Amino acid sequence: MEYRYSGRMANLNGTATREIFKLLGDPEIISFAGGNPAIECLPTARVKEITNEITSSQDFARILQYGLTAGFPEFRELLAEYVKTAGINGAKTENILVISGGQQGIDLALKTFIDPGDVILVENPTYLAFLQIANSYEAVCKGVDSESDGLDLADLERKIKKYDPKILYCVPTFSNPTGKTYSAEKRKAIAEMTAKYGVIVIEDDPYGKLRFKGEYIPSIKSMDKAGNVIFVSSFSKIISPGNRTGVACAAPELIRKMEICKQGTDLHTPNLSQMITYEYLKRGYLASDLERAVKIYGKKKAAMSSAIAKYMPEEFECTDPDGGLFIWGKFPKGIDAVKLLPEAVKRKVAYIQGSVFFAEPEGTENYIRLNYSYANEEQIDVGIKRLGDMFKEQIANLKGRK
Numbered sequence: 001m002e003y004r005y006s007g008r009m010a011n012l013n014g015t016a017t018r019e020i021f022k023l024l025g026d027p028e029i030i031s032f033a034g035g036n037p038a039i040e041c042l043p044t045a046r047v048k049e050i051t052n053e054i055t056s057s058q059d060f061a062r063i064l065q066y067g068l069t070a071g072f073p074e075f076r077e078l079l080a081e082y083v084k085t086a087g088i089n090g091a092k093t094e095n096i097l098v099i100s101g102g103q104q105g106i107d108l109a110l111k112t113f114i115d116p117g118d119v120i121l122v123e124n125p126t127y128l129a130f131l132q133i134a135n136s137y138e139a140v141c142k143g144v145d146s147e148s149d150g151l152d153l154a155d156l157e158r159k160i161k162k163y164d165p166k167i168l169y170c171v172p173t174f175s176n177p178t179g180k181t182y183s184a185e186k187r188k189a190i191a192e193m194t195a196k197y198g199v200i201v202i203e204d205d206p207y208g209k210l211r212f213k214g215e216y217i218p219s220i221k222s223m224d225k226a227g228n229v230i231f232v233s234s235f236s237k238i239i240s241p242g243n244r245t246g247v248a249c250a251a252p253e254l255i256r257k258m259e260i261c262k263q264g265t266d267l268h269t270p271n272l273s274q275m276i277t278y279e280y281l282k283r284g285y286l287a288s289d290l291e292r293a294v295k296i297y298g299k300k301k302a303a304m305s306s307a308i309a310k311y312m313p314e315e316f317e318c319t320d321p322d323g324g325l326f327i328w329g330k331f332p333k334g335i336d337a338v339k340l341l342p343e344a345v346k347r348k349v350a351y352i353q354g355s356v357f358f359a360e361p362e363g364t365e366n367y368i369r370l371n372y373s374y375a376n377e378e379q380i381d382v383g384i385k386r387l388g389d390m391f392k393e394q395i396a397n398l399k400g401r402k
């Protein structure tokens, strides 16, 4: 059978992360590749307790029935309160859409706005799966330069004028892949500039609560006066990725459009998943679990930073995040982290080549992303030593060739 695929499939490949996941079945491989929360941070006992209560309650049949596309009303009400933790005050139920993870929020926003050929601005580098989703809607992604405290505002304005983009996508707090956070000043400037030029902002915030150092900074959405910012957050990294729940907060008109798009995607987020997250938040479990998780991530990040200082070549430069799950690193030009990945896997350690996070990847093969949440501290030390040995050999070869 010759299958007659849609034209958009020509640009779509499985993401590098998903391909790497297939390798991770080998227990000897130390993985810095994924973005999984630490297994010890998953609240198994509390979710079991909640699930047992839900499944033995009188109105369990309600959970087995179809639900409303926008989500359970009591959950939406609670989420309108919850977004205050990102500085978003005054949200009402009509500003809230329950989503099946942040990934779906991104997908629904693009489904709402993007026609083939529309331009989306993204940070250089950005979340790999965002590029995939944009590709599936046949958008054209253009990269905006990045500085240590967020987007380069001059480059952003230049590219808004040049490309007339419909959307700016960004991860302003503990970005994937860099771990960087935008300053409050930059957030305010982004809110103002995008409002002035009529650009929609998708503010993706799956990591904002995972701060182990430094000061909290309010979201771009909290500075949105024009109604052009769609805030997307997720419970994947702070409760459970397998439970697939998240929240989108935007102007009621946009929420209504995304809700219509969601009808065609999954009708609604599974009722059991919604009720688990709802009860977990209502019972106040998040604060104590987060406090513990953040301590664990802070320690793992410190273990990775010190292993990098000990074992990586001195030419390696990397970020020093205050939260989130990732360190982003750069080798000198000539080191090809794309080609070296199979060699690393042979040495039983995995990272992600940084080039996959760029809208325009030419010349970016010297970057890598390292995840520190999944491996334990001992594995972090052993794994970074394996990487350090490999890259030191490569740098010595490179110098020998010059």
Ligand SMILES: Cc1ncc(COP(=O)(O)O)c(C=O)c1O
Pocket: 035, 100, 101, 102, 103, 104, 127, 171, 176, 204, 206, 233, 234, 235, 236, 241, 246
């Ligand atoms: C920046 C970013 N956005 C969105 C997601 C999607 O997560 P989920 O759909 O599980 O909320 C991830 C997951 O790693 C991410 O890193």
